[in-house]
Amino acid sequence: MSTIPFTNQGYRVIRELGCNLNGGRVTYLAQRINTEDKVVIKEFQFARSSVQSWSGFKAYEREIQVLQGLNHPGIPRYLDSFETPSGFCMVQEYKHAQSLSVPRSFAFDEIKQIAVSVLSILIYLQNRIPPIFHRDIKPENILIDDNINVYLVDFGFARIGSHDMAMSSVAMGTLGFMAPEQIYNRQLTKSTDLYSLGATLICLLTGAKSGAMHTLIDEDGCIAFKHLVPQLSLGFIEWLSTMVQQKPKNRFKDANTALLALKPLDIVPLCVAKIDKTELEFTAGQIGEKLSQTITILNNNPETTLVAWCEVAPHSNDAPHTPHSHDWIDFTLRHFNGEKILCKVTIDTSHLMADKIYYRQLLLHTNSAVEIQTIQIKIKTAALPIIQYKQPYASLLLLLLTSGAMAWTGAAVAAVIAAILMTVIGAGIVVVDDIVFGAAVASLLGCFLGVAAGPIFGTFLSVMVAIEFWCITKAGISHIETINQGVNQITFTTNLKKGFSQAIGIVMVVLTALLGSCTGLVLKTGIINFWVILTIASTSSSLAGIFIYLPIYRRRLVGKYLKSEKRRIKP
Secondary structure, X not given: OOOOOOHHHOEEEEEEEEEEOOOOEEEEEEEEOOOOOEEEEEEEEHHHOOOOHHHHHHHXXXXXXXXXXXXXXXXXXXXXXXXXXXXXXXXXXXXXXXXXOOOOOOOHHHHHHHHHHHHHHHHHHXXXXXXXXXXXXXXXXXXXXXXXXXXXXXXXXXXXXXXXXXXXXXXXXOXXXXXXXXXXXXXXXXXXXXXXXXXXXXXXXXXXXHHHHHHHEOOOOXXXXXXXXXXXXXXXXXXXXXXXXXXXXXXXXXXXXXXXXXXXOOOOOOEOEEEOOOEEEEEOOOOOOEEEEEEEEEEOOOOOOOOEEEEEOXXXXXXXXXXXXXXXXXXXXXXXXXXXXXXXXXXXXXXXXXOOEEXXXXXXXXXXXXXXXXXXXXXXXXXXXXXXXXXXXXXXXXXXXHHHHXXXXXXXXXXXXXXXXXXHHHHHHHHHHOOOHHHHXXXXXXXXXXXXXXXXXXXXXXXXXXXXXXXXXXXXXXXXXXXXXXXXXXXXXXXXOOOOOHHHHHHHHHHHHHHHHHHHHHHHHOXXXXXXXXXXXXXXXXXXXXXXXXXXXXXXXXXXXXXHHOOOEOO
């Protein structure tokens, strides 16, 4: 509280608003005695000043000089000035508002409104003839009332006119808010106050105290603020970065230019998009298969709405495509739920070469701080299903030898059994008829019947062995059927049914058994005639045809595929 009442000057002090001990400045809230209007009295006390009295007086005098010629709703009006035994006093219009240095929460649109209001005040000052430069814009010198009306105060460091823009002996301002040219006493420009305003807005957005603003300046002299401010719109962040550029030429040239650039911008915070997968890997089990995966995009900022779309990055081997269409990669934002987007990615491998690995990139565009995010995709296509079938030569040879051995053994056994039976029958006839010749006839008849019955019995046994062999080796022999299944998987043979069925596999086993039986009987009996040769030829030629057909058919399919591969997309 002032020790000297201002009643003689017509004012009554209500309370002290602030005190700058080093500067010897004390600010009071007072009231005019005759009108009861509230005013602000700024007293400069020489005794409390640690600086030269003359410099303090010049600042006091400069502020009065500046304020006397100003008439703007954002600048409290100059009302009066007078001397006191301890110093000088200046009276200004009182505004029921608090400085930005007082902790307070502002909405993002209110912050933009503050910036617009201060720029409007600066435009007014810069359009004066001569122009006026504040040189000490900081949170303490910007007042905000409950209706977000903005007032710029404290013109003690202000300069008037272009002649006053030249270098001076003393740098005036507040560290952390002074532009580089102001710190180093270089030529000031209309962009100098813009730097201070930008620093003030950064202070407001980050919650940093005015006295700590200089700590945000990095080794290059730039204000490092982007990691501290909320995820605001990219346009506003860029605008704010321009405001605090080190070189005046890189800033907006004046307040009007800065205001025009700010007005169309939206300060609303950006989404914070997070992708659950940054790499997608697809593996095809069949040629021409369509593969799908879903990526989830989450928005970690509930104050915003997530918007996203995806495109495939250009690739030298892909045909030209639009951002929203691709020949073999499809993506749809299939579900939207405010803060969550599910994007389905589908790969059509029918356009790709077999047994290859493809690498592509998806570019995810969002309205987030990171505008474009990359998703790596890897596609491994199915191997060519036209395999080289390994014929069961060993198994079929074993079946052939077994059948031949059974026919050989069966013929001998059947002959002996038949001879014994017929001898017994013949002996019976001899006993009954008492005819000796009957024994000889019976013996010859038994041998003949035995030789005739042997092939039949041997063939029967060999066929039974063949059936049992088929049951045992069915899994191996049935691989022939996989040729048909595999071939049908090739895109260009979808409508063709080639290869061997299970029935043909059984026939192949039976033919092998019959070939073995006939061979065994021929070796046993030594009987060779037209019918025997025809039987051996028919059974062996059918089997030989089966072995020859498969390699030829495979080669033809491979040739067709290689021809079609020229039209397919390369990795």
